[in-house]
Amino acid sequence: MTPSFDPYTPAELAERVEAGGVAKARLDPARTLALAVLAGALRTG
Secondary structure (H helix, E strand, O other): OOOOOOOOOHHHHHHHHHHHHHHHHOOOHHHHHHHHHHHHHHHHO
16 A cells, blocks of 8 residues: 655645635625536536
């Protein structure tokens, strides 16, 4: 088994995930709906 290398520390990773969540929360409703439709299409495809 090869050792894994993570380029980010756990704290940095948490910050990046949080920033992504904040960015998604600030999207306008039309864009959110479009992303939801695309996600559903990719999941069923």
